[in-house]
Amino acid sequence: MKDDALLELAGRYRESLRHAVYLIRSLDAEGELSTAQVSTLNMVAEGPARVSDIARNSGIRVPSATEQIIRLEAARLVTRGPDAHDARVVLVSLTPKGREVLAGANNRRNKMLAAQLATLSAADREAITAAIPALNRLSIALGRPPYR
Amino acid sequence: MKDDALLELAGRYRESLRHAVYLIRSLDAEGELSTAQVSTLNMVAEGPARVSDIARNSGIRVPSATEQIIRLEAARLVTRGPDAHDARVVLVSLTPKGREVLAGANNRRNKMLAAQLATLSAADREAITAAIPALNRLSIALGRPPYR
DNA sequence: CCTAATAGTTAGGGAGCCTAATAGTCAAGT
DNA sequence: ACTTGACTATTAGGCTCCCTAACTATTAGG
Numbered sequence: 598m599k600d601d602a603l604l605e606l607a608g609r610y611r612e613s614l615r616h617a618v619y620l621i622r623s624l625d626a627e628g629e630l631s632t633a634q635v636s637t638l639n640m641v642a643e644g645p646a647r648v649s650d651i652a653r654n655s656g657i658r659v660p661s662a663t664e665q666i667i668r669l670e671a672a673r674l675v676t677r678g679p680d681a682h683d684a685r686v687v688l689v690s691l692t693p694k695g696r697e698v699l700a701g702a703n704n705r706r707n708k709m710l711a712a713q714l715a716t717l718s719a720a721d722r723e724a725i726t727a728a729i730p731a732l733n734r735l736s737i738a739l740g741r742p743p744y745r
Numbered sequence: 746m747k748d749d750a751l752l753e754l755a756g757r758y759r760e761s762l763r764h765a766v767y768l769i770r771s772l773d774a775e776g777e778l779s780t781a782q783v784s785t786l787n788m789v790a791e792g793p794a795r796v797s798d799i800a801r802n803s804g805i806r807v808p809s810a811t812e813q814i815i816r817l818e819a820a821r822l823v824t825r826g827p828d829a830h831d832a833r834v835v836l837v838s839l840t841p842k843g844r845e846v847l848a849g850a851n852n853r854r855n856k857m858l859a860a861q862l863a864t865l866s867a868a869d870r871e872a873i874t875a876a877i878p879a880l881n882r883l884s885i886a887l888g889r890p891p892y893r
Numbered sequence: 894c895c896t897a898a899t900a901g902t903t904a905g906g907g908a909g910c911c912t913a914a915t916a917g918t919c920a921a922g923t
Numbered sequence: 924a925c926t927t928g929a930c931t932a933t934t935a936g937g938c939t940c941c942c943t944a945a946c947t948a949t950t951a952g953g
Contacts, residue, residue: 603863605856606862611855616880618766621766632763664902668939683949706759707752715751720879727876728875729761731869734786735768806910808933832917833932835931
């Protein structure tokens with residue numbers, strides 16, 4: 598692929614991404630949980646996780662993750678506990694309430710988005726379906742730099 | 746398309762978008778301009794624009810747009826002036842310096858992204874290219890349309 | 894042991910967004 | 924012409940989310 602074509606695609610994708618951000622915002626509008634909180638909760642949905650792992654997976658720094666976790670803890674959605682093998686580590690776990698609220702939030706967002714997807718043509722939906730793995734590879738290619 | 750399939754697609758796209766947001770963040774890392782600023786500047790690139798138009802096109806409220814514009818004005822990247830036909834209106838224009846800085850910022854980001862796109866397979870790039878119009882329609886379909 | 898590395902928290906600060914309240918201007922109807 | 928209501932933008936105040944720097948506690952290597 599020629600450089601020019603790559604640059605043009607990059608420009609168009611950036612523009613598209615900019616719009617998608619507003620889409621996300623509107624999805625969150627009257628939400629119980631913010632995007633950042635959903636993101637953090639999703640991280641511990643499959644079992645207790647370290648603060649540093651949550652930070653890395655969320656693409657934020659450790660202190661920012663701590664901040665989020667403290668907020669979620671205050672809302673009784675997660676608990677912080679020790680790791681049996683390493684006393685420095687803090688393991689964050691989802692509470693039953695957290696699991697419930699998270700499921701509700703994910704569900705609500707997915708339903709809103711699904712309703713919009715339904716208004717698209719079948720061809721558009723297919724194009725999106727086909728592109729998602731590629732988009733994920735693209736994101737991953739950039740690495741997850743915000744951590745050192 | 747069945748509801749289940751739509752919900753599943755919605756979930757996968759939301760996840761993908763979450764990663765894409767980190768991608769954008771990393772693109773902005775050591776930038777001269779933030780994403781929000783680039784976004785605002787792009788809005789006036791094709792000629793003077795009203796504060797309210799900038800806000801609407803950026804998917805933010807008018808006071809937030811004012812705030813951005815004031816910052817950009819302080820950096821000598823835009824100027825604010827009156828509208829000849831309506832004294833309530835403030836027209837925001839790009840300065841020569843603003844045009845230059847904007848071009849540089851867009852260029853830098855596009856180059857970074859293009860370099861990553863180059864690492865993907867041709868099939869992946871095609872899938873992304875094909876999906877962009879669909880993704881734009883999806884974004885626009887939702888609540889706070891970028892264009893209007 | 895002592896030291897260097899690692900995990901997390903605390904402290905302080907900035908960007909970016911919001912709502913509510915305000916000032917100024919326009920347009921319409923009486 | 925004048926008042927009233929709609930519209931444009933700004934100001935004020937507040938919140939979330941992210942950052943870096945500095946600190947504490949713990950672990951592991953020499």
